[in-house]
Amino acid sequence: MAYQQPALPYADNALEPHISANTIGFHYGKHHAAYVKNYNGLVEGTPFDSMSLEEVILKTADDASKVGVFNNGAQAWNHSFYWNCLSPNGGGEPTGDVAAKIVEDFGSVEKFKEELKTAAATQFGSGWAWLVLDNGTLKVVKTGNAQNPMTSGQTPLLCIDVWEHAYYLDYQNRRPDHVAAVIDNLLNWEFVNENYKAAK
Numbered sequence: 001m002a003y004q005q006p007a008l009p010y011a012d013n014a015l016e017p018h019i020s021a022n023t024i025g026f027h028y029g030k031h032h033a034a035y036v037k038n039y040n041g042l043v044e045g046t047p048f049d050s051m052s053l054e055e056v057i058l059k060t061a062d063d064a065s066k067v068g069v070f071n072n073g074a075q076a077w078n079h080s081f082y083w084n085c086l087s088p089n090g091g092g093e094p095t096g097d098v099a100a101k102i103v104e105d106f107g108s109v110e111k112f113k114e115e116l117k118t119a120a121a122t123q124f125g126s127g128w129a130w131l132v133l134d135n136g137t138l139k140v141v142k143t144g145n146a147q148n149p150m151t152s153g154q155t156p157l158l159c160i161d162v163w164e165h166a167y168y169l170d171y172q173n174r175r176p177d178h179v180a181a182v183i184d185n186l187l188n189w190e191f192v193n194e195n196y197k198a199a200k
Contacts, residue, residue, distance in 0.1 A: 002044070003053055003073075005036040006080050014088040018181040023169045031165050032079040039072035053077050054150065061151040074146040078128060078159065085158045087188035096193035098138075098157070105138040113183055115140040116160070120179040126163040129179075130156055131192070133199045155199040158192045 008028055013021035043049045048056045048069060056073050060066035093109060094102050106112040112131075119142040120129035127144040132154035141149055149156050160182055167178035 002040045005033055008083055010088055015186060018185050020170050027165055035072045035075040039076050042069045071146040074148050082159050082161050084191045085188055086186045090188045091185035095189045098193050098196040101138055117179050120160045120162050121176045123162050129160045131158045132156055157195045
């Protein structure tokens with residue numbers, strides 16, 4: 001059963017002016033779509049074809065002979081997750097149960113935001129910055145390329161894409177400006193709370 005690229009949860013231009021419709025068109029319509037197409041081509045006719053995307057990611061994470069399956073599968077998952085981490089009505093202060101947990105585990109919302117901004121800005125090369133739940137504790141982590149925290153036993157709650165294709169059309173080499181715009185204006189705290197509730 002082929003993995004289907006989920007529909008965007010908003011219009012291409014819904015995240016403007018922070019992320020342009022042009023960026024969404026290339027990012028979702030070309031990059032994300034290519035990962036899904038490549039993944040389906042690689043797993044067709046194999047035992048992976050009947051597994052969930054999460055199962056395949058976990059089974060192929062440390063298998064050098066399956067690096068193509070992992071990279072395309074994980075990138076398909078990461079992007080599907082990422083689009084839901086953003087909202088036209090997002091940003092601002094954390095809400096719900098996760099807000100209190102952030103203060104408990106980071107000391108303050110500002111400290112959390114600084115850690116997330118630093119992780120996203122300092123990830124060398126392509127990758128992701130994440131808020132995860134790790135054995136009951138919230139942590140900020142960063143991963144390179146297609147890596148996903150679930151392969152380390154952590155539960156992703158939100159992510160920020162810092163591959164150049166996520167921001168270069170809008171921000172060129174100013175990755176920190178893109179990251180700040182996402183955190184301040186687009187983070188979908190309702191989605192983060194859903195993930196936190198499910199992970200507890």
